[in-house]
Amino acid sequence: xxxxxxxxxxxxxxxxxxxxxxxxxxxxxxxxxxxxxxxxxxxxxxxxxxxxxxxxxxxxxxxxxxxxxxxxxxxxxxxxxxxxxxxxxxxxxxxxxxxxxxxxxxxxxxxxxxxxxxxxxxxxxxxxxxxxxxxxxxxxxxxxxxxxxxxxxxxxxxxxxxxxxxxxxxxxxxxxxxxxxxxxxxxxxxxxxxxxxxxxxxxxxxxxxxx
Amino acid sequence: xxxxxxxxxxxxxxxxxxxxxxxxxxxxxxxxxxxxxxxxxxxxxxxxxxxxxxxxxxxxxxxxxxxxxxxxxxxxxxxxxxxxxxxxxxxxxxxxxxxxxxxxxxxxxxxxxxxxxxxxxxxxxxxxxxxxxxxxxxxxxxxxxxxxxxxxxxxxxxxxxxxxxxxxxxxxxxxxxxxxxxxxxxxxxxxxxxxxxxxxxxxxx
Numbered sequence: 001x002x003x004x005x006x007x008x009x010x011x012x013x014x015x016x017x018x019x020x021x022x023x024x025x026x027x028x029x030x031x032x033x034x035x036x037x038x039x040x041x042x043x044x045x046x047x048x049x050x051x052x053x054x055x056x057x058x059x060x061x062x063x064x065x066x067x068x069x070x071x072x073x074x075x076x077x078x079x080x081x082x083x084x085x086x087x088x089x090x091x092x093x094x095x096x097x098x099x100x101x102x103x104x105x106x107x108x109x110x111x112x113x114x115x116x117x118x119x120x121x122x123x124x125x126x127x128x129x130x131x132x133x134x135x136x137x138x139x140x141x142x143x144x145x146x147x148x149x150x151x152x153x154x155x156x157x158x159x160x161x162x163x164x165x166x167x168x169x170x171x172x173x174x175x176x177x178x179x180x181x182x183x184x185x186x187x188x189x190x191x192x193x194x195x196x197x198x199x200x201x202x203x204x205x206x207x208x209x210x211x
Numbered sequence: 212x213x214x215x216x217x218x219x220x221x222x223x224x225x226x227x228x229x230x231x232x233x234x235x236x237x238x239x240x241x242x243x244x245x246x247x248x249x250x251x252x253x254x255x256x257x258x259x260x261x262x263x264x265x266x267x268x269x270x271x272x273x274x275x276x277x278x279x280x281x282x283x284x285x286x287x288x289x290x291x292x293x294x295x296x297x298x299x300x301x302x303x304x305x306x307x308x309x310x311x312x313x314x315x316x317x318x319x320x321x322x323x324x325x326x327x328x329x330x331x332x333x334x335x336x337x338x339x340x341x342x343x344x345x346x347x348x349x350x351x352x353x354x355x356x357x358x359x360x361x362x363x364x365x366x367x368x369x370x371x372x373x374x375x376x377x378x379x380x381x382x383x384x385x386x387x388x389x390x391x392x393x394x395x396x397x398x399x400x401x402x403x404x405x406x407x408x409x410x411x412x413x414x415x416x
């Protein structure tokens with residue numbers, strides 16, 4: 001065996017053995033949870049809140065706009081449980097305006113361009129440009145936005161300052177949680193459970209949310 | 212890959228065994244190694260990797276001195292358990308787990324000095340200087356953030372040759388790799404690791 005032959009064999013073998021692909025299965029067990037707050041907000045200045053029993057949904061079926069039933073209640077109740085645990089009181093719509101309004105949206109199985117971002121800039125090096133803060137916020141203004149196309153399951157939960165809305169009804173977002181990751185394509189209960197866990201995590205990492 | 216290495220080993224051993232043992236006479240020398248590496252001085256990952264290799268060619272310009280070219284590759288990775296990352300001003304929090312990965316591919320010129328040793332073994336010391344290509348990736352859920360870059364690399368090392376014949380033998384060495392690859396986003400200022408090579412060498416005329 002000539003040295004050149006030996007080297008050629010080795011070189012070819014090297015080409016087919018270089019980079020190892022990591023096992024990322026464990027990463028899909030929980031959603032990524034990102035929370036953001038208005039640093040000027042004093043959350044102890046608010047006492048009551050309202051959240052609808054239905055969840056806004058954006059999906060590939062255009063007729064789907066709200067999620068109702070047990071799964072919606074599971075998600076809304078997760079929010080209520082956490083809000084109540086932090087000392088806030090639920091105020092039904094019939095009793096007038098609450099101090100805080102919460103809006104929960106689920107975006108599932110859809111390819112769409114969101115208009116939010118800036119959030120990741122300078123963030124410990126993790127800078128994917130796809131933070132969507134105010135997409136489908138029902139007209140509320142939220143300051144972090146850019147463009148991204150995605151095909152995954154995403155839930156957003158935002159808290160708005162209803163108490164201090166101005167005369168022109170500009171409502172300030174005080175806190176936001178974006179929860180995202182791969183969704184099951186066949187089991188919506190799995191997706192509801194993933195989102196419930198993510199909602200609980202959003203509150204767990206937002207210890208400043210207290211009455 | 213493993214089968215190929217075994218096949219090369221057997222073929223080379225057979226060829227080598229028909230040659231009579233003589234004094235060391237090294238001329239055109241190639242070595243192919245499995246490389247184990249342990250990263251140093253980076254918080255990005257710390258796990259030792261078994262996924263690596265090394266290929267070198269050395270030309271002897273004196274009986275005790277060789278110059279040549281080589282390259283290595285390593286694929287480092289580490290699972291980072293879920294935790295909350297806080298922005299220093301308290302405005303943002305992020306909860307996730309990660310798989311951090313760093314792939315390195317140094318390509319270098321080398322020079323080695325060989326000590327006297329014995330009839331079977333020959334120790335040496337040397338250095339490789341060149342460039343290192345590297346990719347740094349952070350996997351989370353089904354997403355990945357990654358970057359790639361080049362840096363200068365220096366690789367001092369010491370090793371040992373054990374010959375079965377003048378044409379074939381075993382090779383082992385240990386070395387330190389320092390590279391200037393930087394990744395501001397991942398807070399990587401340099402890439403350093405200790406590596407251990409275990410393999411075979413082939414010496415041709």
